[in-house]
Amino acid sequence: MLESGSGRDSGMSLETVNSTTQRTSMSSGSESICSTSFSRLSFDLLPISSPESLSIKPHRSSDFAYTAIRKSSLTFRDFHLLRRIGSGDIGTVYLCRLRDSDDDDPASYYAMKVVDKDAVAIKKKSHRAEMERKILKMLDHPFLPSLYAEFEASHFSCIVMEFCSGGDLHSLRHRHHRNRFSLSSARFYAAEVLVALEYLHMLGIIYRDLKPENVLVRSDGHIMLSDFDLSMCSHAIPSVESSPDCFPKDEALDVSCTRPHSNLTPFACLSKRLFRSRKVQTFQSNRLFVAEPVEARSCSFVGTHEYVSPEVASGKSHGNAVDWWSFGIFIYEMVYGRTPFAGPSNEATLRNIIKKPLSFPTATPSSTLEMHARNLVSGLLNKDPNRRLGSKRGAADVKMHPFFVGLNLALIRMVTPPEVPGLRRHKTTPLFTVKDNNGKRSCSSSRQQHTTSSFDYF
Template sequence: MIKRNKIKRALAEQEILATSNHPFIVTLYHSFQSEDHLYLCMEYCSGGEFFRALQTRPGKCVLEDDARFYAAEVTAALEYLHLMGFIYRDLKPENILLHQSGHIMLSDFDLSKQSDPGGVPTMIVSRGGASQNSLPTIDTKSCIANFRTNSFVGTEEYIAPEVIKGCGHTSAVDWWTLGILVYEMLYGITPFKGKSRNCTFANILKDDVGFPEHPGSPSISNVCKSLIRKLLVKDENRRLGSRAGASDVKTHPFFRSTQWALLRHMRPPMVPNAGKGIDAVNFRSVKESESVDIGAARVQGVPLNSNLETPGDKDFDPFEEFNSGLCIMTATTTITIKCVKTIRPKTLCISSPRGGRVKE
């Protein structure tokens, strides 16, 4: 990790997890390091990866109502991240975990980016005024203050056009990836996949999203297709979510029946078998899509800079901030790191050699 100049990525992921407090974002209990590894102790999600759960479904897809439920929970999580000033940048089924309750939890924030200090969220009032039963509409984009970054990161089939063009990108990339996710949940494939990476990128830049109509293909409503089309607009300034962030997405007719305040209390379409205890459910070996980080690939072997010491400084520990220095709380007992094995049923420890990527 040091040789690949990914110290800041590891620290950023730890910071996001430690800062976040949301039901649809995985909880970090403790972070620490050993001589050769970094560890993140997180809430154990017995349902495993959403990606693998999809692989077990007929056609590797879900019904439209089920897709609406999961899309709503992902939207709520993205809204929170944007309010906190974070751009996720790597939304995909492999980075979504299923809690034992069946609700989703976003994970894997090593490609996420924190924006410069932005403004405070503002209330949006429609011309007709808000009804008594409606939730307040919040402009989340103002929290990121139109922050742009030029990193070439993401997952091949999910990368937004502006990332490929190298003209910089904003939080609008997260809404593009949401559109790809909804499409994949419904059809079992992504809309722009080509025979090679270059073909995929060319399709993303040039092709309009199409919907299979051959016999046996899922029957999708026009309002759902409308959501996908608006999320997959190639011009980021016209894309759904680019004006007022998550509020744009939440008010789309596709989510008209969604009770946003009650999402956490609704029964999810897929609930892991409670009888399996802590056994792995959706952790089987299946080929996954890989995240792309062209920027990091170009700096391999380059000494650290940006106010960080070089690896040659033996007295400097670049991961000192990674150690949370906190005790893990479970029930009424304070557990120190020496007793970490006792919380194994409730936490998932992630480790990686310092020379590699932190991977669950």
């Protein structure tokens, strides 16, 4: 079985679909762990949704784990549950493998998210589980999860996805000096998250829960976003718009544009000889494809305290701009090892988000790349959502920032990641999420008392 350490810094070998750390997602509803009694559990064969009924994911066509699981109709009996590897507000995640697969084959491991339908119905959160399932069926992207299979087991709903052996970026960051990544590593992870957000927004999906705990690391070192139960579905109207000749200056930092104009070309990574159409060959370099759900609005109070935007913290309606705010917080934490508005309590954090000006650990940046990072973060962390970078044209504007100069974002999946964890075998005890007397979620090892789900007996 695979290892899980203890404390918040653990999980380097776990696919924690819902983070088991103190910094957890919040929503308008109550927070608790789904659990049930053992006597209610029955694994009689129920009507299932077979792998064949799910849409084919072209980018997974060469993935052995994906093709192996789609060979026949599946039920819970076809899987061997190895251990519990994560739990959250609406479900529990288990490491599993197909019963007829080889123990030593890294491609035979999967992550199974189990939702107690009765428990989430009592908490009136069934819509969140359905939203996540709906979104997973829509996704087909290298940096987003693929729904491998889904089926019912008694009163449980099960979905099977890829297992990410590298843990999450929160845990990975804590393994580095001063709990932060190098600027080049932070830029790589930010670039892949940016590409994933662009795809989601093109589908009209506002993520609303971006944080390092939800950015998982695959065995090849590339990332995968997880947890879509707080996401919102809307509509994005594609359009082609003119781009500025140069990225606008930030008045506070006075950063001049250094990004070559030629890099703005949407098809820069491809030779013109590949296109038969003369119109495509003569495509103007200052034209950008934009598909951003700018009309989407919600009044729900969701997110993670350190990552929520000012409009959410103040109880106002919000839209697509919340993802670009959290993207700015994400980059700040990757570079500096902490979030910019964290306070001694959740209430203090929300006050800081609304009122405290953005500041950086040092008065001046140490390099040109850090100067660009600060400029980008400043644009993303504009407290006015209407003036926030990305709020109008989304990733089309963010990708043009000098911080990403030299990166071919269209082919970022072909770049060698800063770290390649692979699939490792480990021996320590797993973590379980428990709650204190105040209802606050925290980490606990198996040596501490915890609520056990009936699934843990199998």
